[in-house]
Amino acid sequence: MKKPALLLMAFLLACLTLTVFAESAEAPESLLEVVNRVAEDNENLAVMSADDLYDLVGVPPEDYDDFAYLADYDALSGRELIVVRAVDEEAAERVVAMLSHYLEQRMRETRNYLPDAYKALSMAEVRLEELLAVLSIAAPNPEEASLLLQEE
Amino acid sequence: MKRFIAFVLLLVCLVPMAAAERLDDNVLLSFYGDSVFFGDSITKAFRRYRTAVRQTDESFMPTTDIVYADSISLYSGSRSIITGENHFQYRGREGTMYDIAKKIGAKKAFILLGLNDPVGIKIEKGLRWVEDIIRTMGEVCPDMELYFFSNTPVTLYYCKEKKRPSYPEQLNEYNVRLKEKCEALGAHYIEIAEAMKDEDGYLKLDYSSDNRCHLSDEGVKVWIECLKDYAQEQYELGLWDPFAVPEEPAEEGA
Numbered sequence: 001m002k003k004p005a006l007l008l009m010a011f012l013l014a015c016l017t018l019t020v021f022a023e024s025a026e027a028p029e030s031l032l033e034v035v036n037r038v039a040e041d042n043e044n045l046a047v048m049s050a051d052d053l054y055d056l057v058g059v060p061p062e063d064y065d066d067f068a069y070l071a072d073y074d075a076l077s078g079r080e081l082i083v084v085r086a087v088d089e090e091a092a093e094r095v096v097a098m099l100s101h102y103l104e105q106r107m108r109e110t111r112n113y114l115p116d117a118y119k120a121l122s123m124a125e126v127r128l129e130e131l132l133a134v135l136s137i138a139a140p141n142p143e144e145a146s147l148l149l150q151e152e
Numbered sequence: 153m154k155r156f157i158a159f160v161l162l163l164v165c166l167v168p169m170a171a172a173e174r175l176d177d178n179v180l181l182s183f184y185g186d187s188v189f190f191g192d193s194i195t196k197a198f199r200r201y202r203t204a205v206r207q208t209d210e211s212f213m214p215t216t217d218i219v220y221a222d223s224i225s226l227y228s229g230s231r232s233i234i235t236g237e238n239h240f241q242y243r244g245r246e247g248t249m250y251d252i253a254k255k256i257g258a259k260k261a262f263i264l265l266g267l268n269d270p271v272g273i274k275i276e277k278g279l280r281w282v283e284d285i286i287r288t289m290g291e292v293c294p295d296m297e298l299y300f301f302s303n304t305p306v307t308l309y310y311c312k313e314k315k316r317p318s319y320p321e322q323l324n325e326y327n328v329r330l331k332e333k334c335e336a337l338g339a340h341y342i343e344i345a346e347a348m349k350d351e352d353g354y355l356k357l358d359y360s361s362d363n364r365c366h367l368s369d370e371g372v373k374v375w376i377e378c379l380k381d382y383a384q385e386q387y388e389l390g391l392w393d394p395f396a397v398p399e400e401p402a403e404e405g406a
Contacts (some may be wrong), residue, residue: 109238114223
């Protein structure tokens with residue numbers, strides 16, 4: 001009687017272990033992990049918070065399910081990378097509007113102040129692929145935004 | 153003789169008790185809770201530093217909003233209307249500092265502006281703009297306390313690059329006048345510049361991120377020490393009680 005019970009327990013344990021392994025193997029990368037893999041200069045950038053994304057850029061937490069926001073720590077080069085995965089199409093539209101507004105604001109701030117940053121901001125654009133919005137400014141690799149959108 | 157010795161011993165015991173104890177850092181920084189900081193790129197360094205600290209310590213200044221705009225001047229910041237110029241932004245909307253302070257419901261506002269005017273060579277104008285801010289903030293947020301930080305120093309390289317050899321002395325004069333203005337009009341003045349200066353009155357290179365005027369993390373740390381010292385001073389003067397229980401709003405009809 002004891003043997004079948006032990007076998008059953010071993011079987012259940014094996015099933016549980018397999019499930020856990022399968023789940024961890026399938027766990028998708030977070031956007032921050034993707035960004036850290038794609039952005040060549042990620043080690044020089046500050047990781048910004050959800051508060052920063054809301055207060056500075058205007059994207060509220062209810063509009064996205066994941067994000068990554070990196071920026072040049074001294075903020076003098078204009079280098080920034082913002083990637084937001086919106087919760088739905090309507091939210092994606094709002095995220096793009098906020099990122100575009102933020103880009104315009106940054107250009108106003110730097111126009112007569114940081115010419116190199118202004119030039120980089122002038123060349124930047126907000127891109128959207130399905131629910132993923134990307135704003136890449138002054139990236140060492142000009143294909144950075146495309147690479148990130150391909151990852152999705 | 154015994155009585156005398158006992159008296160001396162009593163005094164020795166009482167002296168340390170008489171000195172107010174230094175409050176805990178988080179208690180001191182709670183002075184800046186439920187408040188908003190307004191500034192330019194110098195304040196941006198403060199916000200970035202706070203973000204970095206909060207990644208490992210969420211208790212660090214959790215209820216302080218920090219609103220900045222790169223290159224914004226004291227003049228632009230003082231205006232109560234939105235024009236096509238550079239303005240503050242908060243959560244995706246442009247706003248004057250008055251609108252934003254009201255929206256946040258801040259109990260205190262702390263302002264560091266003037267680098268981009270620059271106030272050192274526009275002292276009278278700078279003080280007029282400060283006066284405008286104090287008056288307008290009083291109208292829009294009558295229950296809010298208003299604080300101005302002294303303008304932070306610049307490096308020798310900044311003075312040479314901008315061809316302003318006397319700028320440190322001019323800034324000193326502005327700060328003295330700013331303090332007088334604040335005291336005269338019911339606002340508060342917080343000294344942060346002196347602790348950042350070298351022996352010649354310039355911004356210490358360790359405290360600068362660009363050898364001009366922007367602050368490094370080390371510079372921001374000095375600023376935070378000044379914040380704590382100011383809060384401790386307010387506590388010792390009996391002007392602030394960090395342990396006071398907030399009063400319940402009176403019930404209607406009571």
